[in-house]
Amino acid sequence: MDASVRELSYAQAIQEAMALAMEADERVFLMGEDIGVYGGAFQVTGDLVERFGPDRVMDTPISELGGAGIAVGAAMTGLLPIFEFQFSDFATLAMEQIVNQAAKMRYMLGGEVSVPVVMRFPAGSGTGAAAQHSQSLEAWLGHVPGLKVIQPATPYDAKGMLLAAIADPDPVMIFEHKLLYKMKGPVPEGHYTVPIGKAEVRREGRDLTIVATSIMVHKALEAAAALQGEGIDVEVVDLRTVRPMDKATIIASVKKTSRLLCVYEAVKTLGIGAEVSAMVAESEAFDYLDAPIGRLGGAETPIPYNPELEKATVPQVPDILAAARDLVKGRS
Amino acid sequence: MATAGKAVVAQQQTNLPFAYRQYSAAELKEALRKMYLIRRFEEGAEDAYMRGLIHGTMHLSIGQEASAVGICMPLSEDDQITSTHRGHGHCIAKGADVKRMFAEFFGKTTGYCKGRGGSMHIADVAKGNLGANGIVAGGIPIAVGAALSAKKLRTGKVVVSFFGDGANNEGAFHEALNMASIWSLPVVFVCENNGYGMSTSIERSTAVRSVADRAAAYGMPGVVVDGNNFSAVAEASQAALARARRGEGPTLIESKTYRYRGHSKSDRNRYRTKEEIEDWMTNRDPIALFEAELVELGIIDQAGIEAVREAVRKEIVEGIEFAKESPMPDMADRERYVYTEAA
Helix, strand or coil: CCCCEEEEEHHHHHHHHHHHHHHHCCCEEEEECCCCCCCCCCCCCCCHHHHHCCCCEEECCCCHHHHHHHHHHHHHCCCEEEEECCCHHHHHHHHHHHHHHHCCHHHHCCCCCCCCCEEEEEECCCCCCCCCCCCCCHHHHHCCCCCEEECCCCHHHHHHHHHHHHHCCCCEEEEEEHHHCCCEEEEECCCCCCCCCCCEEEECCCCEEEEECCHHHHHHHHHHHHHHCCCCCEEEEECCEEECCCHHHHHHHHHHHCCEEEEEEEECCCCHHHHHHHHHHHCHHHHHCCCCCEEEEECCCCCCCCHHHHHHHCCCHHHHHHHHHHHHCCCC | CCCCCCCECCCCCCCCCHHHHHCEHHHHHHHHHHHHHHHHHHHHHHHHHHCCCCCCCCCCCCCCHHHHHHHHCCCCCCCEEECCCCCHHHHHHCCCCHHHHHHHHCCCCCCCCCCCCCHHHCCEHHHCECCCCCCCCCHHHHHHHHHHHHHHHCCCCCEEEEEEHHHHHCHHHHHHHHHHHHCCCCEEEEEEECCEECCEEHHHHCCCCCHHHHHHHHCCCEEEEECCCHHHHHHHHHHHHHHHHCCCCCEEEEEECCCCCCCCCCCCCCCCCHHHHHHHHHHCCHHHHHHHHHHHCCCCCHHHHHHHHHHHHHHHHHHHHHHHHCCCCCHHHCCCCCCCCCC
């Protein structure tokens, strides 16, 4: 490993990106609930307040709508705010400012302003926090033109995509799966970016394309390793960006493998899998398909408290194995 | 404070209203011109709407002109405002060109928003108007964010957030006022209380007698002012701006006024009486009151008033002509401005 590449957790990688950006540009600052001395509900901001002071690591009252709106106004007038939602579920309290203001301001004003705000959303289930602290709402925001919505799956991408988001002139929403915060991976020191709008082929294969998002990328890779022993060669595409979606990478992969399975944690219906499936069905890859397109998503229920129920509510590795075998079984 | 050496109308020690101790005759005549311009602009827009030249809807502020012009009177060009769905007056008061406003209403590329925003999103960013807003109270947190920029970037700017009485029951109002106060931000909250949020009267919607009473909950001064009295509004604005510029934080001004027209073009005026409307129009019209004061103090005579009116009429006619003749957007550009184009 290169000397400048360390093993960092996903949370450390995000913190490092924010610190680098704040060191490089004094317009960058953080806003959020309990992100100062508390260090953030998931310790992502950690001790940044000690390094940068309370004016740049600003604790807000519990006021998601007002706080998000202040971030939007600050972004319109020369600052580069990074607004942390304590849980992605609390986006519901701020949808007005995100959807009506941040997303549309540039358009409504005919290009006279831009809104370079970054909003961070700790998302997903698996922490026993039940229905109001475990949702995956990225498709909600992905439905809104004017926003960019990203879901980095690795520490490397978390840092590089956050730095890309901070440099982006438009509002970027980052969904960070809470179970990834402690995951470690190689992260280079210093500044680098990972482009928004580009999917990544995490594993090459010939028999089946799995398009996965966020934590499901890791479950898909685990499933792919097991399926290799059964003679099923799986390609795993990490979507990374919900909007704008990298159609070309997905289409190229499906043309190669002729089979598609979408795996995502959010509620299955009307979700990212529907968009990926329809996009492939509308594309030239449709003629290459040898099996129906499959989707694995969250159950049509809120996230439950009971840990076994909770696990059963979102796709797990055995579900991916079964779906993959099913799609590939009739191959010629 | 009066600019040093400026020939204000009256000296400080007189008991004439604030505006006459603060501003020169030329500045006061300009304020009157802007009030006329707002009214004629809105009458012109209404007429164009009736004739099918403007589509959609619009919310007219006729009757509220002293509030918009009075609040903006002490603002510098660098100071910023956020505005509302009833925002034509604010836009003109902050210095917008009515040509480009009409062009926007006509959906033309020469409009302030290149035909993408219309009446409800009229803005003039170069003059510090960060935009009207279709969401009641939507602009209030944005104004506080702009004030946070002013403080952090040390620009010396003050931000004025205009909103109506309807907005004072939105959560965004309360959250934004609280944060502006705890962070002592240079922002002035201006509630133009015209008595009705669409059809619901302030008495039926609001638990306190005065919107300004709510300032106490957020640790800031709450000031009630007669919104149809230009001088009173300008005086309240000046005091709030001075406080903001001193770094002492926000003020909530409640400017009590009245809209003559309905909420929007669909309004049948079934929630108020003709007598009430006529009383405001006959006895409390902000332009008539200001005009009478100016005449009484000898700042302008009838011929001068006629000259201002005529100049405004001409400006309106030219503005509508400009809008009519301006080009429509190119349909191939329909996805422009959604995202920032790569340089």
